[in-house]
Amino acid sequence: MQISRPAGAPAPFKLQRNERGWLRPTDDYLRLFLLRPELAPVSESCPAELALHAALLANPSAVVPAAGLQALQDADARESYTLFLRFRDGLQAAGTLEAYYLGLFPRSGEGRINIPPLFIDMVAEAITRNLLADSGDVYEMRAAEMLFRSQRISTQDGQVLSGDRDTLDMLNETGGLGDIGRFLAEAKAPMPDINMRVLSDDNAPDFLAARDKPGQHSFLLDLTHEVSNDLSHGLVLTMIRARSGLKALAGVLQKWVQHFLGVAVSIRPLQKIDDAAWRWHVGLDAEASALLNDLYEGREVEPARLQRLVSLFRLDFADPLEMRADVAGKPVYLGLMMNAEGVLRLKPQNLLVNLPLRQAV
Structure with missing residues (x-):
């Protein structure tokens, strides 16, 4: 998912902050979900699905009667729209993304998740983006991705590195070339090198430039611990990693x-x-x-x-x-x-x- 936010905007996705700093949902935010591949129409979509999608894009808060869902010919499409509407209605009833998120995970432990994990991750992403809206720390920005995107952990030359799982899996499968890469892999043709870089002060500008573009999850985060060396007389020298x-x-x-x-x-x-x-x-x-x-x-x-x-x-x-x-x-x-x-x-x-x-x- 790519996110575009003008510099200085108070929150991502044109979300509005309330007096507590929590995020109120907007129609523009809901449109992000409607534009996802899981909900966007395809060539096989029936007229009823095309009409429903167009109506919700125009007014994401529109009431959709049960008959409108039943008119969809594809069962998967009916389920996808049912889940979206359940999410939308719950989010609007909660009033903010944070209140909705807390409602999904009550401290009583009696919560029941009835929406896709993807929706939860998208909510968490919007919240973390808001948390770091005024931060210039690229390491925190990259670390924040761990709250809503799965990571693959590897050890290289003594470093513990965290990389975006979906990006790494896609690169391993296609070399970053999509369908062309899959074709090359099946043909056992040479694949290009995977370009994953460990985030550093030197490449921090590249990270910021790529953050809201396709393929933005291509930076590894160094999770290596500080190193302690035992010295004589019971002293311990601790070497702190400056960019941990x-x-x-x-x-x-x-x-x-x-x-x-x-x-x-x-x-x-x-x-x-x-x-x-x-x-x-x-x-x-x-x-x-x-x-x-x-x-x-x-x-x-x-x-x-x-x-x-x-x-x-x-x-x-x-x-x-x-x-x-x-x-x-x-x-x-x-x-x-x-x-x-x-x-x-x-x-x-x-x-x-x-x-x-x-x-x-």
Whole structure:
């Protein structure tokens, strides 16, 4: 999905901020969904589908009677429009993207997702874009993509690198040449080199220039930890990576918590948990949640599984009084982990649902 936003605009997609800084949906925003391949008409679309799509493009808030959906000849098209209308109506009823997102993931754990994951990712993308609207930190911009796009993790020359999964899979399959690339691959013809660059100060202008263009997810993020060297006399020299993707991700997650929950926290990367009074943890993905639960309960964990842990983080509340009384002042440990196929699917909603808040938000 490509996003175009004029410089200085308050929020992406011509979304409007309310007094809290949350985003109100607009017709222009809803049109983005209607223009997606999942909803855009194709050559085989029936007249009823063409008419419905044209009517919704003209007025995305238009009421669509049940008979209008049943008139669609293609069952997949009926389902796609049913899901879109459910999403649209829920978003408009919530009033803001943030309120809708929180409604999908209530702290009670009783939520039920009945819209496509793609729609959730698009909402998260709009929110994170808004969070970083005034930021000039390209590392945070790239790290923010991890909140709504799956990543592939690899290790090269001692670096832990995060790359956009869909982009890498497409490049591996087609060499970046689309259908022509697939034809070359099937013919076993030479394929062009894949041009994926690790984000750095030197190529940061290229990242910004490509950010809203096709193929913009072509920069790798360095998630390598800081390096500690043991010196004599019990001293430890810690070498901090000046442009750490882990530090950038921590900064984005801090903003995410503040924006949604109104709670100030600090988050920093951590190499290990060395805390006899460990009281609370949150996995930033399904794999990390399971691993931290096992470690907390003292279960034995296979070394190969531990090696899939990308990073730990320590989260501290600026005001311990905003925490549950039984854990007030204690750190919250976070985990980030790839699966056995090297894919990392971060779930930012976990921070909103599982932090030990003094009261529900």
